[in-house]
Structure formats: C-alpha cells, structure tokens
Amino acid sequence: MRSTSTWKTNGILWVLLLLLVGLILCPLITVFARAVIIDGRLDLSQAWSIIADKENLQTIFNSLLLGVCVVLCSTVIAAPTAYLLARTQLAKHRWMDIVFMVPFMTPPYIASMGWILFMQKRGLFQQLFPMTGSFSEGFFSFGGLVLVMSLHVFPFLMTMLKNAILNIPASLEESGAVFGAGFGMRIRKIFAPLLTGNYAIGALLVFVKTLSEYGTPYTLGRRIGFYVFTTDIHRYSTTAPIDFGRSASLSSVLVCICMGLWLLQNYITNRTSYRLISGKGSRPARTNLSKGGMALAWLWVAVVVIVAIGIPYFSIIATSLIKLRGYGLAAGNFTFDHYQELFTTSKSLDAIWNSIFLAVTSATICSVIGTIVVLTVRRAKGFLKKVVEGISLLPEMLPGIVMVIGIMLFWNAIYKVIPLYNTMGIMVLAYVVLYLPYTVQYVTSSFTQINENLIQAGRTFGGSPAYVFRRVTLPMISKGILAGWMMIFIISFRELVTASLIAPPNVLVVSTYINREFEQGSVSLGMAMAVLCVFITTTALLIMNAVADRKKAA
C-alpha cells in the first residue's frame, strides 16, 4: 500500500514537473537562448557586445543607481517609523499597521500619476500655492523618482524591521544596561547588530523590487528621460524598431543580477538568523516617550502619511472629480460625470470586465495548481521534490517583465503547434505563471501551522486518507488557499506590465485603460478608473480579512 502511494505521488510529481517546465522554465530558457543565439547561431562575443553597448551600460548603471538610492531613501523613512511603532506608546495604535500598508497596496503607476498631477506645471500644487512659482517642477528629476519609488516600498522594509525589533527580547537590552552599558552603547553593541541581518535582507529585497519595478519608471522615469532595465526591455519589445535580441540580453543581465542578490540574501539569512531564545519571561521592550517626544513622533507619522498617502490620493481623487481641467480646483468645477461615463461607455466597461475575468480565472487556476503542488511536494522526498518546489517559486524571484518577455518569445515560437499567442488565453497563462508562487507560499505556510499529529489522529480514529483530507487537511489549509486567491485577484486586477506587453490588439484592461487615458485621453476619466480600481481591490482585501476573522472566531 505504501509503495503504491509513493508511486502515485511520484507520478503526479512528474506530471507537475512537466507542466511547470513548460510554463516557467521554457520561457526563461527562451530568453537566454535569444540573448546568445544571433542569426541562428551561438555567438557569445556578439551577445557580449550587445550587453556592453554604451547605451545598455548606461541603462544598467541607471538601474543600479536607482536601486541603491531607493534603498537608502526608504531606510530613512522606514527605520524611524518602525522604531516608533515597535517600541513607543504608538505601538498600541494597531490601525497604523493598516494605514502604512496603503502605499504598498497602491499600484505604483497610479501613485506616480498622482504625484505627476500634483507637481506638474499648472498642477494641483501650483494651484494650491500659487506663490511658490515653478518650485514644484523640481520634482521631475532623479530625486523625485527615488522619492516616489521609496514611498511605495518603504512599508515593506518597515514591517520587516518592526517585526525584527519586536523579536528582540527586552532582557537582551536590560542585561546590557545592568552590565554597565549606557543607551548609546546598547544601541551600538546590542540593538543594531541584532537588526543587521534583517535589515540586510530587507534592503536586498527592496533593491530587487526596485530593479524589477516597471510602473513608476514607465510613468515618471520616461518623462525625465531616465531609462532603466524594465523600461528599456519594454521599449525594445514594443516600439519600432523592435529588437527582441536586445530586450532578451537585457533581461538575461537583469535575471542574473536578481538571482545573485537572492543567493546573497539566502546566505545572509542563514548566517545571521540567531535563534533568539524567547522562552519564559521574555517581553518586548518599551521606550516611554515624554510629551515632547510624543508630539515629535506624531508629527513624523503625520508627515509620512501625508506624503505617502495624502498627496497621491488627493491628486487622483481631486482630478477624477474635476469638470474642466483648465479651471482647476475651483468651486463649481466638480462633477461625478467621469464616474458615470465609466459605467456607461463600453470601452471602460469592457476593460473592467476583462480585468475581473483575468483576475478570477488566474486566481482560481493558481489556487488549484498551487495547492496540488504543495500537497504533492509535501508527500514526496528527494531531488525531484526540490526541483518541483524550486521551479514553482521561481517566478516570484524574477522580475515580472522578464517572465512575460519569455512567455511572448516562447509561445510565439510554438504558435504553429499551440495557437495561444494573441488571445486572452495567453494573458491568463502569463498571470498564472507570475502568481503561482503566491498560492504555493500561502498554502505552505498554512501547512506549517498544522501539527502532523492532527492528521495522524484523524487516521487513528478510522478516517480513510481521502476522508481525513476532506475533513481535516482541507479545512485547515483553506484559509491559506483563500488568502492566496484574494492576493492574486488583487494584483492581477491591476497588473500593468503583462497587460501592456501581451494583451491582444484592442483588448484593454483596467491598468492599460488608465494609462491610455492618462497619456492621450481624458486624464480625469483615467483617474476615475484609478479610484475605482483601488476601491475594488481594497474591498476585496477587506472581505478577505472579514472572512478570515470570522473563521478564526468560529
């Protein structure tokens, strides 16, 4: 019986391997192949000369510079905020955790548009403060780009740092004090070293995210003539003269950098994750701020919230309500017409339906495949298991744009065998490939919370494997599956880079609709769609939280 079940597991494992290789590895290999095979033959020196091209080197340099600056800038925002939320009286305001997630949940291209509308010539800032002259236009610079990108990623770094701070038992610093170390020395010798590992990991992930980010460099970076990996890859693949060789070689370089950073991240994690002994009697430490200190703390939080959330959302919402942009912010110049137009014209309705269709199908397919992957991998052993698990998580580590380029090249090449390219099908497929890791991670983490004994107990009390799965395992991982589904729904609903590269002609989704209206149509209409997009994804998130809470209470 045991041997047949192992055999069955291995069978499923092979099927999954084949599926994942086709979906994920083949496109990736196509990218590399395209980068080194020129005019039908392997030509490494030619491949190298494309990479070493002066324009390309500038792009690579730009990307790396941007990455470093975003890491530094987001650290400046995240570190003090994390400390305040972890250690001081602000910690009891749990709602702030949610508020600070808003910038991270806001699609970067929408936040960038908000900033552009705010800062541009005759923009909202100049309307509100006419006496400042053209001061706000200084925003359209490298510094502005760094700021907007940092405002998007800092919550991620902040959450990591905050949790790391909370994990340091108070006794480690108290013992420092008892053994003669003053405040400065405790920070230097105990607090900071204990956080270094977590910070390094967070900083690396921010760096990778910045390199892979497409939305902000596309909306804001292009405006100031600052080209990075993602914008160049996109440009070479979509604008004449189309040069897939170049975009493939840039993609390969980007993949190599990202993989290198992931390995580095892994190395640091293994080396510096001390097992903090948090047994009995360990409590998180607290700093009690004085009244003045509290005032400063609140001021800091208010500034961060205004800059990270207030400004972009004010711009988007205000613009979506303005009747005639020429009149700007003026009484009587507000209207809901743009929203009405969204729900009455077929172009916008189609875009909404397309996005909902893509989000629901890809989330559902991911949930099914991802859950099967996790269930199979958990029962399997050996090399094959590691390979399947590794491939399923690969898209998470790679920039989305590279995966999409790979899918384009691969499915184009086999068009004669499977004519999927240029249909909605290829979009669903691309989304599934990109977001499969979410299901795998959510389900895996819900599994780690299940004690193996519970399942064995089910078997002991006479349940067949299928019965135990249905009555014990499935209900317990359902929360993970649901969370994964909702997460995928949210990010596919607003996905920009895939849609702009791979959508069949004349098919618009929410993100491309917003983009098109922003660039060459009615900006107000675009912003109304942006508000709607944020509204729908936020509602989805709230529903998920409510369902999860009810499950917990039950």
Place this chain on the structure above:
Amino acid sequence: MKIQLKNITKSFGNKRVIAPTDLTIESGSFTTLLGPSGCGKTTLLRMIAGLETPDTGEIRLGDTCAFSKEQKINLPPEKRELGFVFQDFALWPHMTVFENVAFGLRARKQTKDLDHRVQEALKAVHLEDYAHRYPHQLSGGQQQRVAFARAIVIQSGCILFDEPLSALDALLREEMRHELKDLVTQLNLTAVFVTHDQTEAMSMSDKIAVLNGGVVEQYDTPEQIYHHPATAFVARFVGKSNWISDTQLFRPEAMSLEPREGDQRYNLPVQGVQYLGDTYEITLAAPHGNWMFHCDRKAIPGETLSVYIDPNQIISVKKENPTT
C-alpha cells in the same frame, strides 16, 4: 553589599503590585524572594537592579543611595554595579561566550587583564574551553553557566537572580542548584534570588522573604519559616501542611502510627496511597481537608487508621485574610 529597601511601593496602572515594603538584605547572605507568580517578587528584584522605578521609598546599595523618591535620586541600571542573571539568560546571540562575559568589563572600561579575568570567570563555571562558541551552540545548562560567569566577572559583590533555574529541566535544575550555591559561597557574594520553587528557596537560602500579593508575609531563616510560619499563607506555600482547624496545623513529620506519651489520637479513613520507593505517602480524610503523611507500611484505601500527633508540634497561625 548590604541592600536596604525602605517604604517601597509600586503600581502598574491601577493595580498595586508592591505594598509598602521594608527589607534589609545583609551583606554576604543568600536571600530568596519566594512566592507564587504575580506576587511581586520579580518586580522587587527589578527595582533593585534599576529596571523598574518604584513609586515611593528609597533603595540603598551598600553606602550609595540608588533610588530615593524624596531626594529625586534614580541611578540607571548601568550605574548600579550589580550582577544580574536573567530568567531567559539574556545572552547576546551575536557575541561569543567570551564577548558575552567580557561585555560588563568593556562597558566599564576595565580592560586591564581582560583576557585573564574572563578566563578565570569561565574556569569558575567550567567553560574555559567554550570561549569562542556562540550561545546557540551551547546546551541550556551551559548557557546558564555563561550567564552566571557574566555576572561574577565584574566582581560587583552582589548578584541578582531572576528565576535562573526555571528554564532548565528537572535533573539539570538540581545539579545547577548545588553548583550555584557553592560558587556564591566560595566567592563570598551577596545573592538575591527570586523563585517560586520552595525546594530551591529552602535548600539554598540563608534567609527567605515569602511574598504574597505584594506583601512580605514573613522574612526569616528557612527553618523558622518551616517550623514557625507566621501566616496561613506561608504555612500552605512552604512545606506540606495538615490542618486541624482554620488556625492550627502540623507538618507531616509530627504524625505517626505509633503512640507516644501525650499524643493526640485520631481515627481516620484512608483516602489514597502512593508508593514513592523509599516510603508510602498516605492521604487521610480529615474534617479540615486531607492530611498527608509518610510511613513505611502500606495501607488500603477505605481502611481506618489510628494516627498520633505530637501536640508540641502543632503550629498556630493567624487566620488567613480572605482579601489577600
């Protein structure tokens, strides 16, 4: 180092955790603060160390005043020159054993003979070969020893222990108990030891302060506390107590199956018997709750036994205050 607490109180919010308390800990003594969880013993210790601030009163460490509400003195922990062994050991995971132990010396800039002093301290706890390991590479008992070495190396004259043995398993706990006590005696240290374990308290201490609800119920030698508990709470918390009435009790040794001159006789049914290897523990159903005693013969539950109690060993205590 003599430690004096005068009129110390402490509340967290509306909850009073320490009632006005005076306590003097003699130099060179091993003093235990004993009580159930939540009785305020750890808070008291942390106030001595400077990790909590009392609401009122005064704390003197030797000749220095470490805290005084009236004179507005409050030395921070780093200025109090005390050793402290934490419940979770609180070893810094990013430092080697050597650096953990050396920390207090470096912080106080006493770097003369640093290597030698650290090695001496490690030798005292038999860990001289582990200097370059990291804490997570050590067993629980070894971590405990490092925490202890870190406290003795600074030669502060007084070490505070916050339930240091509670994180260890039973066997190791007993072993470390002996080791700890021996070292404290050898080094002639003043020790203040917090525990909820009466065996630890009885076996190690020169004096025990029994705390209950933020009040020191009795402060005396272990023998006095056992044989002459001041309150019903102390009688119940330390040792086994068999109650004759609300205010009268005797310890199990006062009862035997053989009558002696002047003994009081009781005929009681056996409730339960447990065999402990060297003895039988017999529970009798008495009017004021069960009585327990040890004897070398087996009894059968339900059987009625005649037992004899030495009236000189009957202890009278104050009636238990229902509010505490």
